[in-house]
Amino acid sequence: MSDKFIGKWVFPSDDSLLEQSARRGERYNFENIANDIIDKVHFEPEDIVMDLCCGNAALAKYVSKTCKEIHGVDHSEHLIRTANKIKEKESISNLHLYLSDAMNIDKLFREDFFDKSYCYFSFQYFNKRKRELLLAQLSRVTKRKGWIFLGDIPDKTRIWNFYESPKKFYREKISRILQFKEGECNLGWWIDPKEIVQWCDSHRLNVSIMPQDKNMPHAHYRFDVLIRNSK
Numbered sequence: 515m516s517d518k519f520i521g522k523w524v525f526p527s528d529d530s531l532l533e534q535s536a537r538r539g540e541r542y543n544f545e546n547i548a549n550d551i552i553d554k555v556h557f558e559p560e561d562i563v564m565d566l567c568c569g570n571a572a573l574a575k576y577v578s579k580t581c582k583e584i585h586g587v588d589h590s591e592h593l594i595r596t597a598n599k600i601k602e603k604e605s606i607s608n609l610h611l612y613l614s615d616a617m618n619i620d621k622l623f624r625e626d627f628f629d630k631s632y633c634y635f636s637f638q639y640f641n642k643r644k645r646e647l648l649l650a651q652l653s654r655v656t657k658r659k660g661w662i663f664l665g666d667i668p669d670k671t672r673i674w675n676f677y678e679s680p681k682k683f684y685r686e687k688i689s690r691i692l693q694f695k696e697g698e699c700n701l702g703w704w705i706d707p708k709e710i711v712q713w714c715d716s717h718r719l720n721v722s723i724m725p726q727d728k729n730m731p732h733a734h735y736r737f738d739v740l741i742r743n744s745k
């Protein structure tokens with residue numbers, strides 16, 4: 515399959531919405547994850563929201579109930595097709611879907627289009643150069659004083675909470691290099707929260723690094739970020 519996500523970063527063994535979005539196991543629950551995002555971002559009924567890298571829209575489905583419009587962008591044909599099926603089946607009329615690379619959001623949307631933007635469990639699939647470009651684009655398409663939320667990012671400073679041994683990590687890393695695969699491991703890139711703080715400081719955006727609630731499935735090695743778009 516030539517899909518840009520399925521078969522490249524994830525290899526689901528069936529049509530499970532969880533497996534499609536790289537979640538294996540019963541500890542995952544889309545409604546709980548969506549509620550965590552909703553609690554942190556505080557969407558308002560008049561808000562125009564972007565779900566960047568929306569995948570199959572299993573989270574956008576819940577967020578759509580809390581805002582006026584939600585625009586989901588993803589480069590996976592398979593996942594956008596599934597998202598469209600969910601939209602139709604559940605009559606989610608305020609959900610708009612775009613098959614596009616995230617790096618094109620400034621062409622898809624005009625400046626200041628969104629009140630709030632979020633990108634969940636996805637920022638780690640971009641290398642450092644692209645992460646910085648993406649932050650700049652998110653800031654551009656989100657209104658001044660709006661909010662940008664980046665969720666579920668693997669924390670480089672807690673990498674050994676995830677791997678049992680450095681050997682396993684380096685084996686994965688070398689294997690990806692030899693196969694010319696993107697990312698330093700199967701999770702994408704490990705990111706130091708300081709990198710995001712420094713970028714925000716240099717662009718004068720207020721930023722908070724948020725630890726995840728310990729009931730969240732990845733709390734021991736991932737973090738969230740909330741940016742006030744004080745551009």
Ligand SMILES: C[S@@+](CC[C@H](N)C(=O)[O-])C[C@H]1O[C@@H](n2cnc3c(N)ncnc32)[C@H](O)[C@@H]1O
Pocket residue numbers: 518519534535536566567568569570572573587588589590593614615616617633634635636639
């Ligand atoms: C682990 S899934 C998470 C999906 C969704 N945010 C969620 O939490 O359920 C990562 C998503 O990022 C998308 N993605 C990765 N790189 C992308 C890119 N360059 N442009 C658009 N989407 C991308 C993938 O297609 C996939 O849907």
